[in-house]
Ligand code: CTP
């Protein structure tokens with residue numbers, strides 16, 4: 211064991227440098243154990259939402275002078291921030307200092323008169339900037355610097371990993387290369403804000419809030435954008451304004467259930483997005499799902515969006531993951547690597563199906579880190595015990611209370627390296643009794659499975675739900691086989707440790723290569739024992755004979 215891993219150090223060291231770098235580029239809200247107070251989830255959401263409301267999205271001609279563009283827009287007020295990116299064409303995200311500037315810009319903007327087609331007049335915050343006389347444009351610098359909104363290609367990532375200095379460095383490199391950037395985060399909040407404008411035509415006091423991996427600190431560039439149409443504020447207003455003996459209520463339409471109300475609302479908003487939403491294409495209403503949703507592509511931002519409503523618990527679970535991600539810098543690095551490993555071996559997919567999801571993998575990593583000795587992450591029960599009266603939160607009868615001020619949670623004393631944790635993660639789940647045990651981050655220990663799904667991960671708030679109910683036995687077996695194989699590869703490398711070199715894959719990079727077990731499993735039937743059993747036995751024999759066996763995972 212190295213005495214401390216790279217990021218678990220105090221200000222003045224590498225961690226502080228990384229932190230400063232993150233702060234200066236603004237790419238990470240939180241995420242290392244330095245002394246800087248970390249923002250609450252609700253504070254981040256509030257600030258970002260307000261920032262998005264002062265922001266516009268402009269489709270630009272491909273050749274444009276940045277200086278003139280900014281000067282032109284500054285007529286409407288000072289600009290706080292801007293960046294360009296390429297989607298279907300060149301786009302600019304421009305954040306004004308004041309919200310009034312947006313209205314000023316809208317007031318001088320015209321609705322295009324089209325030739326054979328007709329425009330549906332909708333005054334949004336998505337604009338197209340046209341050149342009045344293209345020939346009159348200057349011949350000065352044509353290409354504006356563009357900010358990338360996609361993750362590095364597998365080839366590029368592979369190269370980066372091969373050139374890293376250590377396995378710890380590889381995990382950190384992978385995190386830095388694939389996490390959401392400051393600009394991508396702003397674009398996500400802006401997209402929600404633009405959808406809010408459309409939904410606001412029906413429900414003026416609604417809010418559209420991002421949740422899931424866009425905000426829980428585990429988002430990867432290119433991940434989908436989960437949105438929550440929040441209508442609760444509308445209800446709240448009226449509650450405050452009652453006084454005296456009278457109680458005033460709105461006359462409303464009644465429907466038989468909450469679910470039907472959700473379906474009706476989403477159906478109308480979906481229709482609106484389809485008919486009037488600038489750049490909203492491929493709108494699908496998936497209203498019979500357990501959690502009804504409207505799925506669409508937002509062309510200008512390039513995001514695949516899932517809009518839900520009446521889904522407040524998911525927002526709370528995003529907050530919980532945000533807290534776990536911010537408590538210790540090893541958490542996100544490990545989660546990103548495990549997710550990338552799972553994707554590389556097709557354990558996860560962008561298409562819904564019988565596979566493990568990223569959300570389930572994140573829960574598995576959190577659970578594993580709760581099981582270390584000393585634990586790296588606290589249990590949800592512990593976070594609930596730390597909660598104040600203001601943190602109390604009951605949603606639809608489910609207890610969603612936990613401490614929201616992450617500065618009051620004591621950092622872990624565990625100093626294990628990422629390298630060790632990655633190896634131990636694979637070993638832990640390569641040997642986990644999935645047939646009888648359930649993964650439970652609330653208590654931080656295995657529970658007996660309450661039902662017979664192959665993989666059981668308890669939803670931390672709706673405790674009767676299994677978040678991985680969709681996973682089949684064969685998909686779980688594939689996960690276990692690959693976990694064992696990866697543990698084996700890391701052990702082998704430990705023994706005859708190849709010196710890191712840019713020429714050959716090593717460490718984490720090896721784990722992302724096509725699996726040996728997969729090819730062996732084709733011939734599996736001919737053999738007495740499946741490949742993964744043999745790998746497991748080999749691992750055990752190394753551990754019992756070798757001096758450098760892994761530390762106790764506490765979980766077996
Ligand atoms: N969610 C849940 N139970 C599930 C699936 C999802 O509570 N069975 C909630 C989680 O809060 C999750 C969010 O819905 O974060 C969004 O789901 P999804 O998009 O599937 O996962 P993400 O965490 O956003 O990860 P990804 O990057 O794969 O989109």
Ligand code: MG
Pocket residue numbers: 422423424433434435436
């Ligand atoms: Mg998502």
